[in-house]
Amino acid sequence: MAIATVNPATGETLKTFEPLNPGELEDRLVLAEQAYEAHRRTSFATRAGWLHKAAALLDADHDTVARTMTTEMGKTLVAARAEVAKCAKTMRWYADHAAALLADEHPDPADVRDSGAARAVVRYRPLGVVLAVMPWNFPLWQVVRFAAPTLMAGNTGLLKHASNVPQTALYLEELFRRAGFPAGCFQTLLIGSGAVEGVLRDPRIAAATLTGSEPAGRAVASVAGDEIKKTVLELGGSDPYVVLPSADLDAAVRVAVTARVQNNGQSCIAAKRFLLHTDIHDAFAERFTAAMAALTIGDPMDENTDVGPLASAQGRSDLEELVDDAVHRGATALCGARRPPQHPAGWFYEPTVLTGITPDMRIHHEEAFGPVASLYRVADLDEAVALANDTPFGLSSNAWTRNEAEQERLARDLRAGGVYFNGMTASHPGLPFGGAQRSGYGRELSGHGIREFCNITTLWYGP
Structure with a gap:
């Protein structure tokens, strides 16, 4: 499938993009790994400042971004504007809550003593570079609900977006860069679906998340399983x-x-x-x-x-x-x-x-x-x-x-x-979101979502 903006209301191809060549892709992988080594050492306060700036920029760009989404995948402009607002809200939610959600945990003193330790701590540490394979239907929201917690946890992100929303994908990379996140913290990969396996198998990729079809989820889960890499999948529902x-x-x-x-x-x-x-x-x-x-x-x-x-x-x-x-x-x-x-x-x-x-x-x-x-x-x-x-689904x-x-x-x-x-299913940053059966596994949003791509580490201190 070509990487192109095709207006679904008219069928007209408006803009096409060349996929990254192998050298360009390698440069982005190198940069993502280098950025992670620096980003994981930044404070929650620093990351929150950048994410709040991203939310403010998104608010300022709301009409332009909404029109881009409508042009690329056909959602109504009213719905697109609501999606932009929801993304800004979620960025602010994670900026304000991430430090508390990932704060050190202190096990029960009796269990600590029983383990032979003088003290013990459970700490949430970032995993590394996370690959996101995202769909076109909510081209901004699907990415932000991955990117906001991933960046706040200290990981870096690589986005392989659907090939029919390239302008939205490129805007997201630009947005996080304009907000102050250092180069390489969040990058868009303009690649075809055939290149995903090679990226996922790369040792610099620590984990992956995918929202999409059941066949796409099965393919990513199979490769990630072979490489023993963590995945979160959201695969639709009935x-x-x-x-x-x-x-x-x-x-x-x-x-x-x-x-x-x-x-x-x-x-x-x-x-x-x-x-x-x-x-x-x-x-x-x-x-x-x-x-x-x-x-x-x-x-x-x-x-x-x-x-x-x-x-x-x-x-x-x-x-x-x-x-x-x-x-x-x-x-x-x-x-x-x-x-x-x-x-x-x-x-x-x-x-x-x-x-x-x-x-x-x-x-x-x-x-x-x-x-x-x-x-x-x-x-x-x-x-x-x-x-x-x-039904085989359970979203x-x-x-x-x-x-x-x-x-x-x-x-x-x-x-x-x-x-x-007595209401309609909807996602909210403070509530966990995900499915069962063939709708996938893992959770996005809330504290559950930000912890999915963390190394839950036990720190044990002897007497």
């Missing part, structure tokens, strides 16, 4: 959205629309499978379908647009194949299921609601990465839990019920990295 009779139906429908079409439906944590108790199924389906059909499709730069294009022609084709397979096997499209005729250029797809989904359909087991919702009717809570868990989940016993049952039995009650 999140359930359970609605039970005690729910506030108006709120559940309103949030469901946003939860499904956020980022033009291209979000790992978007609600994708709507499991509706039979008592409220028909009312929910009617209101939800009407709301989905009423969404405005169009130019993502237009402030009034609700749903822009998919990020690539291949992404739209993949989504069409899932929908066509379901309809061919007996599913019913309550709305959408086609390319909008009013937008012949670009990679648009109408918001779609499918019902009558059965296990023999691909969409029952595969992630629909676009504005397509699957509705299911369930008889009771037992069936809802069983169907919610009938997050949503449940609408005001019954505390039902909430406790869902909290206990849903196989996912998060359960969001």
Whole structure:
């Protein structure tokens, strides 16, 4: 795949980039290792000062950065601006909290004495150079939620971003440099996916993180395992959205629309499978379908647009194949299921609601990465839990019920990295984020995220 900015609203190639040659790549690896040796010795206060400056610069650049993201991958400008603000917020959160999150820990004195020590300390030390392989769907946020804790922990970062968002990737390197981080602390590698294995196997790389598809995660995990290197993987999901009779139906429908079409439906944590108790199924389906059909499709730069294009022609084709397979096997499209005729250029797809989904359909087991919702009717809570868990993924989940016993049952039995009650799944710097099963392993954000790429060191002092 070429490294290029291609406007998904028009299909026009706007700018292309040459990948790094072997010599240029080697120079960046050398610089990353050298920068780490200096960066790991800096204080939390120094790093926090640089990260606060990065947040301030990002705020100042917010409109330019948002327009770049919209141009490169098609998210609405409104959503892009919100992403920029969230990134600045997360930078400030880690700048303010990293020192406390990574403070020395002192084991129980009885355990210290029992070990034969006069004293013992647990210390979080940085690992080294961390490689990040990141996707296009949240081109700023996915990187910042890795970069902010990684840099605050004293590591250095190398970014291999998706090939269709090169300008966003280059902006991030420039941002951290402008903020004061020394050269080499954070670098963008303009390389193709075929070059990732060689970089990951390089002994100067200490660990890696990847957000992306299951095949990409499997490939990176395999190489990292062979090299005995730590990884964190976030590999997408097919999140359930359970609605039970005690729910506030108006709120559940309103949030469901946003939860499904956020980022033009291209979000790992978007609600994708709507499991509706039979008592409220028909009312929910009617209101939800009407709301989905009423969404405005169009130019993502237009402030009034609700749903822009998919990020690539291949992404739209993949989504069409899932929908066509379901309809061919007996599913019913309550709305959408086609390319909008009013937008012949670009990679648009109408918001779609499918019902009558059965296990023999691909969409029952595969992630629909676009504005397509699957509705299911369930008889009771037992069936809802069983169907919610009938997926190889386990990133997050949503449940609408005001019954505390039902909430406790869902909290206990849903196989996912998060359960969001009476609201939409969203990430926040203070809360751990990650999945289970084929949605990956490890956690980002919060204290759990910053400690993922630390050497948890026991310091034992004899009498």
